[in-house]
Amino acid sequence: MGSYLLLQVLTVVFLLSISTTLFNKKILNFPAAIGVPIISALLVFLLQWAASLFNSSDIISVNIDKIEETVRKFNFYDFLINGVICFILMASALKFKVSDLKKYWKPIGILASLALVFCAVFFAGLLYGFQWLIGHKVELLVLLLLGAALGATDPIGIKGVLSSVKAPHHLMVKLEGESLFNDAMCIALFMTILNIIQGDHITVGHVMSHLFMEIFVAFLIGLVVGNLALWVLKQQHEMESLIMTTAVLASGSYLLALFANASAPIACVIAGLVVGNKWHEVVAARDIEEVNHFWHTLEGIINAFLFTLIGLELFIIDLSKELVLGGVVAFLILHLSRFAANFLAFAFFPSVARKSYNGSLAILSWGGVRGGISLALILAVANFDVLHPYSDILIGYAFICVLLSGVVCGLGLPQVMNAFYYNPDEPKTGLMGWYQRMCHRMNLRKVQYIIEEDSKGNEVISIYDPSALMKDKKNPDAGHPEKTIKDVETEVQRLENPDNF
Known part of the structure; x- marks a missing residue:
């Protein structure tokens, strides 16, 4: 009749893939590259725990050694x-x-x-x-x-x-x-x-x-x-x-x-x-x-x-x-x-x-x-x-x-993005709010961008609050005496240059 090992392995892995993908989509809603490995790892922990629990049971037997050998x-x-x-x-x-x-x-x-x-x-x-x-x-x-x-x-x-x-x-x-x-x-x-x-x-x-x-x-x-x-x-x-x-x-x-x-x-x-x-x-x-x-x-x-x-x-x-x-x-x-x-x-x-x-x-x-x-x-x-x-x-x-x-x-990338690209819906309270505030410290220039579209549907990146460029970093409440409006306009043009990488 031949060996069905390859078909068995494929069936098991595809079933696991479907299960972990659906669980991630319905419960965690993480990106697949992040959620699926996490769920798979948790599934392995549960399987190993179940194997040790039913090790001496006559009703259920999970052969971890055979699974490990197959994975190896x-x-x-x-x-x-x-x-x-x-x-x-x-x-x-x-x-x-x-x-x-x-x-x-x-x-x-x-x-x-x-x-x-x-x-x-x-x-x-x-x-x-x-x-x-x-x-x-x-x-x-x-x-x-x-x-x-x-x-x-x-x-x-x-x-x-x-x-x-x-x-x-x-x-x-x-x-x-x-x-x-x-x-x-x-x-x-x-x-x-x-x-x-x-x-x-x-x-x-x-x-x-x-x-x-x-x-x-x-x-x-x-x-x-x-x-x-x-x-x-x-x-x-x-x-x-x-x-x-x-x-x-x-x-x-x-x-x-x-x-x-x-x-x-x-x-x-x-x-x-x-x-x-x-x-x-x-x-x-x-x-x-x-x-x-x-x-x-x-x-x-x-x-x-x-x-x-x-x-x-x-x-x-x-x-x-x-x-x-x-x-x-x-x-x-x-x-x-x-x-x-x-x-x-x-x-x-x-x-x-x-x-x-x-x-x-x-x-x-x-x-x-x-x-x-x-x-x-x-x-x-x-x-x-x-x-x-x-x-x-x-x-x-x-x-x-x-x-x-x-x-x-x-999972932390959106908060890092929010530190540099203005997002009115960013988290402001709780643990995520604290984490978001920590991420904002990465933005040393305190300049945020906003993404818009022109009349032709092309992406346009502009500075959200140009007045931030006039503030003194050491004393944000006071305007920087050395910067004029013309200086700020020049800086804005440089920062918003569409040729930037």
Whole structure:
């Protein structure tokens, strides 16, 4: 009759995904990337508690060992990195406008490259000091590997959070743009550090030339495959063939890049950008809308599946008090490192930093939520012989950082947004009101924006209360004697400049 193991696993995980998704939607109403892993983790805790409760019962028996063994056997890396990630990237790339990339390529490029490296280095250094203080030393390269894995941002939950508030278009573009290219750089950096840990003698020059070749070859593959897909789209316009062409575009570009030892995520993203920004010339607008709807649905299914699996990873983590405390400290260090890395990276580009909207970097730094890619990378290598002594720390810290970044950064982002973008409905009382007041302290300039639309429906960002620019920061009740109305008008024009990143 054959084995039904795969079908059983798929059925159970899909049932869990449906249950956690519905519970989150009806009860918590959190963004899926935040709510589903939390509910899955709670479900695992309940299941483990029930197993211990009915351990000696003749009526109900829950075999936790078998469940744990099944979870351990599941190849998270192959499922995500060598599997469905190409479809997740394609879903975003097809909808991402090249015009937005051209406008914001500098901040996106800085966030996805230099800031990523700085964050990994800061994180590894600070966490190394913490581990040394508690008497449980971990090799610096191992912590650098963890920092590289946790560099991958997950904008899916953040987009869900920002959709509930009036977020400016430029922030949405930068969050999504960073994720498209950040994941590729993160994987490349992760694999380079892993090779060094495994004993490869690699110089800085070798690393840089290798990364350049990976990116360059991936760019060429994405360009060629994307234009080939456009030619195919010209020949046939049935809905089924349109969907299959874009599916092959995702998996084909990714697979070719893997065979060429190039950056597969970048190849997939470039291919998607080429098609997504030119297919309106050869495909009807209604058909494009239908295909995008398919990709949006597929992305939702994959993410529900993925977030459920993240919660189930609790089965293979021995959460001791020391590990939980270390994980919380690692999250705080990661959060601090992202802020420091972003501000330092932009300090090297003063012409870009000067043009930033008030609070842009603070919001982007806070919005660096970690997701499935970070955990998948760690799960894939934690049991390697050279990393096996640190497997509990690697998996435990990564899991706690991913979970806390969703809860703290994801759910707290609207309040950080309110500190810089005026929201009359912001919480003013209770615990959330106190938290909102704390967030307002991040706005050192005390300048808030308001988002409006002009007569053509275009977004316009203007200063909510220009008179705040005349107030003395040390004595808010007194006007600043050195600032004239003309000075304030000049400052307002600079702050409201639509060319700001």
